[in-house]
Amino acid sequence: MPDWDAAYRNAAEPLFGGEPSDFVREVVTRxxxxxxxxxxxxDGDGRNGRWLAEQGLAVTAIDLSPVATEQALSKDKAAGVSVQRLTGDLADWKFSLKDSWDAVFLIFLQCESRVRNCIATEACRHLNPGGWFVGEGFSVDRAEDDLLGPKHSDLLYDTADLEKACSGLQILEAGTTLVELHEGVRHQGRAAIARFLAKR
Known part of the structure; x- marks a missing residue:
């Protein structure tokens, strides 16, 4: 797994750009x-959480990297928004019983599928009625070898796994699309992207 503290600390430019994921924007503007x-x-250095806050949402964001979180808070301040930012390993994360949200965004979380699916299941339990679950990441369905994304298959997204993790939700979208990414220094090029949208 990458050393995310070092990656964020040493990056001359934002790793994944300053704009939200196209899919996040697409969902929120439905x-x-x-x-x-x-x-x-x-949420890394905060591109998605910050944009959601700019749209008027009360946002809680969690990331593994203290360096990324510190950068995110600085950028939030510069943008004039407030985001509750927490640092921790999602593999060990415990939600409070009182935690609940209208939408959960799991965007390019790079970790083992077991951890990703467990955190998705847990997050879905904390969705309010009518709440949305939004997932996006590099897909297991890679028709070409030279596409962007992790080479280890267990780090790739399978929408079938997310369907199981979000059992009980209405599936609105689940599939893979080939896109040209232009997001910061890390996401530049063609990629097979899994996109998943469900609603309680």
């Missing part, structure tokens, strides 16, 4: 999307 609060898992 005419039927309604949310006042959101949880962002693995």
């Amino acid at each position: 005419p039927d999307f309604r949310a006042n609060s959101a949880l962002c898992l693995a």
Whole structure:
């Protein structure tokens, strides 16, 4: 696994850009999307959480890297928004019984599938009625070898796994699309992207 503290500390430019994921923007601008609060898992230096806060949502964000979190807080301040940012390993994360959100965003969380699926299941339990679960990452369905993304297959996203993890939710979208990414220094090039959208 990458040393994310070193990666963020040594990056001359934002690793994944300053704009939200296209899929995050697409979901939030749907005419039927309604949310006042959101949880962002693995928010890095904050591009998705910050944009959601700019849209008026009360955002909680969690990331493994203290360096990324510190950078995110600095960028939040510069943008004039407030995000509750927490640092911790999602493999060991325990939600409080009182925690609940209108939307959960799991965007490019790079970890073992077991951890990712467990945290997705747990996060879904904390969705409010009518809440949204949004997942995106590099797909296991890679038709070409030279696509972006981790080479270790267990770090890739399988929407079938997310369907199981989010059992009980209405699946609105689950599939893989080939896209050209232009997000910071790490996401530049063609990629097979798994996108998953479900609603309680």
